[in-house]
Amino acid sequence: xxxxxxxxxxxxxPDGAMLALPPDNSLPSVALAKALIRRxxxxxxxxxxxxxxxxxxxxxxxxxxxxxxTSAVSLGEAGFAPRFSAALRAGTIKVIDAxxxxxxxxxxxxxxxxxxxxxxxxxxxxxxxxxxxxxxxxNPFAQEGEDPIVLLPALNPDFVxxxxxxxxxxxxxxVGRRRECATIAHASKRALVTVERVVPGNFLEDERLASGAxxxxxxxxxxxxxxxxRPVALLDEYGFDGxxxxxxxxxxxxxxxxxxxxxxxxxxxxxxxxx
Amino acid sequence: MNEIxxxxxxxxxxxxxxxxxxxxxxxxxxxxxxxxxxxxxCWLVKKQGNxxxxxxxxxxxxxxxxxxxxxxxxxxxxxxxxxxxxxxxxIDGSANLNLVGTGEWPGMGVRFPGSxxxxxxxxxTPRTILFREEHTPRVFVEKVDNISxxxxxxxxxxxxxxxxxxxxxxxxFRFHPERARFSLESVHPGETVESVREATGFTFDVTxxxxxxxxxxAEELALLRGPICDEMMETYPEFCARVFxxxxxA
Numbered sequence: 001x002x003x004x005x006x007x008x009x010x011x012x013x014p015d016g017a018m019l020a021l022p023p024d025n026s027l028p029s030v031a032l033a034k035a036l037i038r039r040x041x042x043x044x045x046x047x048x049x050x051x052x053x054x055x056x057x058x059x060x061x062x063x064x065x066x067x068x069x070t071s072a073v074s075l076g077e078a079g080f081a082p083r084f085s086a087a088l089r090a091g092t093i094k095v096i097d098a099x100x101x102x103x104x105x106x107x108x109x110x111x112x113x114x115x116x117x118x119x120x121x122x123x124x125x126x127x128x129x130x131x132x133x134x135x136x137x138x139n140p141f142a143q144e145g146e147d148p149i150v151l152l153p154a155l156n157p158d159f160v161x162x163x164x165x166x167x168x169x170x171x172x173x174x175v176g177r178r179r180e181c182a183t184i185a186h187a188s189k190r191a192l193v194t195v196e197r198v199v200p201g202n203f204l205e206d207e208r209l210a211s212g213a214x215x216x217x218x219x220x221x222x223x224x225x226x227x228x229x230r231p232v233a234l235l236d237e238y239g240f241d242g243x244x245x246x247x248x249x250x251x252x253x254x255x256x257x258x259x260x261x262x263x264x265x266x267x268x269x270x271x272x273x274x275x
Numbered sequence: 276m277n278e279i280x281x282x283x284x285x286x287x288x289x290x291x292x293x294x295x296x297x298x299x300x301x302x303x304x305x306x307x308x309x310x311x312x313x314x315x316x317c318w319l320v321k322k323q324g325n326x327x328x329x330x331x332x333x334x335x336x337x338x339x340x341x342x343x344x345x346x347x348x349x350x351x352x353x354x355x356x357x358x359x360x361x362x363x364x365x366i367d368g369s370a371n372l373n374l375v376g377t378g379e380w381p382g383m384g385v386r387f388p389g390s391x392x393x394x395x396x397x398x399x400t401p402r403t404i405l406f407r408e409e410h411t412p413r414v415f416v417e418k419v420d421n422i423s424x425x426x427x428x429x430x431x432x433x434x435x436x437x438x439x440x441x442x443x444x445x446x447x448f449r450f451h452p453e454r455a456r457f458s459l460e461s462v463h464p465g466e467t468v469e470s471v472r473e474a475t476g477f478t479f480d481v482t483x484x485x486x487x488x489x490x491x492x493a494e495e496l497a498l499l500r501g502p503i504c505d506e507m508m509e510t511y512p513e514f515c516a517r518v519f520x521x522x523x524x525a
Contacts (some may be wrong), residue, residue: 025333050344051391063379069522072374072389074309085386095381099394099423120352121395124425128394130380145431210317211341225478238337242512245507250424259421268372 001222006058009192009223010035013077013159016066018045020107020157020188023114024053024076024232024240026178029163029194034266047106047157048073049184050100054232054245056080058266061095061258069096073102077242078249085260097127102152104180109154110187115185116151123148160188162227165216165237167195171216172203174233182214190220194228196237279491281444282312282518283499284406284463289316292404293358296326298439299401301358302519303328305347308391311507311514312406313360313415318503321496326473330356333510348392351399352481354435359400361393362407365419368477369455370426370438372397373419380421390423397424405450410443412476427455446471447488448479456480461488 010032013019022028026049033055036044036149041064046056048070056073059065061083073081089095102119109117122128123136128150164173164183173193175181185191191214203213228234231241231248248265251257277393293301304327306314315337317329332337332347340346350356364387365373374383374390379518397403407414427432438450440459445466448457458480491499504519515521 027336051389070389072391074388076309077511080386080388088382088386097375097381097389099390100344100392101395103349103351104345119395120433121398121424124422124428125390125394126375126380126422129388148432177338177341178343179341181344183342183345193442236336239509 001167001214001219003160003167003195003198003222003224004063006031006035006194006223006225007039009194009221010039010041012190012192012221013041013044013074015041016043016045017158018047020049020184021052021055022049022162022178022181022184023051027164027175027181027229027234028053028055028110028232029161029225029228030055030230030232031163031194031225032161032192032223033186034057034065034270037262037266038078045069050103052081053130054248057083057240057252058262060087061252062266065093065195067094067096068104069098071098072099075249077247078245082249083250086241086255097130099125099127102181103155106155107183107187109152110156111183116153118149118151120149122150130202144193156186157185157188159162159190159192160184161192161194163194163225163234165196165224167173167193167198167222168201168203169198170202170204171219172213172241173219174203174209174213175221176212178235179212182218185218189225191218192221193219194223194225196224196226198222198224198236277298280513280518281408282315282397283496284443284488285406285444285493286312286319286387286499288447288488289313289360289404289406290319292440292442293317293320295439299328299357299436301402302329303356304358305330305351305356306360307332307396310360310406310509312364312408314406314507315499318506319498322498322502327359331510335509339382339399344392348395351396354399358401358402358404359396360404360406361397361424362405363414363419363423364412365416365477366405366407366441367416367419368457370441370450370457371419371422372405372424372426373421375421376422377420382421384420384442393424397437398428402439403437405438405441406443407441408444410471410474412474415443415474416476417424426450427452445474458482459485461486463488464490470492
């Protein structure tokens with residue numbers, strides 16, 4: 001699989017798509033989120049797997065998002081996600097709350113090709129009370145009593161975007177220990193992946209690399225984006241840029257501040273890179 | 276740096292609760308997102324030589340999971356995690372947790388980040404220690420606006436455990452699931468039963484004289500400010516700078 005440009009990768013995502021994103025501790029592609037903003041995508045239905053961070057907040061701030069299904073949205077030590085909070089208050093996005101293992105479980109059901117999976121917990125939570133799509137049934141295997149348990153429907157996102165350390169000549173991508181990205185790729189219709197680099201060979205023929213690889217079967221497009229997770233960390237390759245996120249959190253408190261940040265960090269940076 | 280920081284006091288109080296001999300054993304402890312004080316408490320328990328396995332969800336190098344956060348929840352579902360920590364934007368007198376927000380669902384008053392794994396972890400872990408530094412009537416309310424995770428469940432609902440205790444910036448509460456109420460276990464120096472009552476929106480039980488929460492010892496402080504800060508720098512640089520006065524190397 002030949003890499004395409006970052007902008008071409010972003011063009012693959014149509015308006016209105018359900019787009020799954022990993023959180024700030026698990027290989028989000030901030031480079032692709034910025035490219036989606038430049039492409040002017042609209043009405044995305046974001047899925048935080050299982051929570052949402054920086055990429056989600058900038059997509060919301062740029063007006064690309066109509067709904068967010070997630071278990072939390074946060075900028076970590078930099079605090080609450082300002083554009084998410086503002087959009088919820090203004091009523092410009094719909095927020096569908098979940099709890100982390102429920103999101104994993106709904107994706108695992110898709111991965112297995114079954115219509116639903118059960119999950120413990122949740123009973124008595126207002127999360128469940130606000131999820132008409134989740135059902136409580138008696139455990140059919142219970143020896144005594146009803147043993148109520150929650151059933152969650154399979155969730156099959158249109159796209160997942162994440163940032164891997166590398167791709168090989170065959171289009172396999174390598175995510176190291178962050179193998180929950182594989183679950184999301186298995187459960188999604190298409191996976192679009194940015195990578196730091198493309199290397200010769202085939203990860204699946206290397207015993208040490210195979211376990212951290214995602215087979216090209218699941219990958220629909222690859223683009224090279226050096227430092228593509230920035231400001232988020234990438235495995236052992238680079239760390240979290242707390243100063244960058246703190247500055248964002250300050251600026252994005254207001255709509256004007258966000259617009260100035262976006263002009264500088266999403267549009268100007270790209271223009272400079274193109275020169 | 277000799278003055279005891281409130282965060283250090285809370286971390287030491289959490290560590291004592293982890294080691295509470297009257298509670299089920301904590302062989303494997305997990306620490307979730309945004310939990311620097313519980314992380315410090317766990318490191319303290321470990322660095323004091325107690326045999327305990329720590330799984331810190333947000334540790335970057337040497338992260339314990341090879342299936343990401345999914346693995347944490349699967350482990351907990353199986354009963355392999357003995358103890359977890361949860362906070363809350365609001366916590367009420369029945370140990371209900373609200374991590375979603377105030378006002379109408381989904382937090383149309385003040386939105387908090389969200390429920391994270393609370394609606395599962397609170398049920399599936401034998402022990403949960405609650406923590407929240409801000410001890411005010413807006414946090415500790417009579418009844419939470421929204422329930423992310425309930426403190427107690429109806430009979431017949433599968434549940435391994437609930438809150439063991441709640442550590443705040445003013446005191447330590449013990450939770451009693453059979454009557455779904457907190458009792459005051461100790462107050463931090465400078466506080467009284469009355470000052471805690473003033474600052475708490477829910478009613479709680481008081482039996483006899485309530486002792487002061489013991490000060491961290493010199494040994495505990497040395498561990499926190501030295502080797503424990505070293506362990507936490509990568510995950511919680513701002514916390515380490517603020518509490519331990521440690522700046523990250525450029």
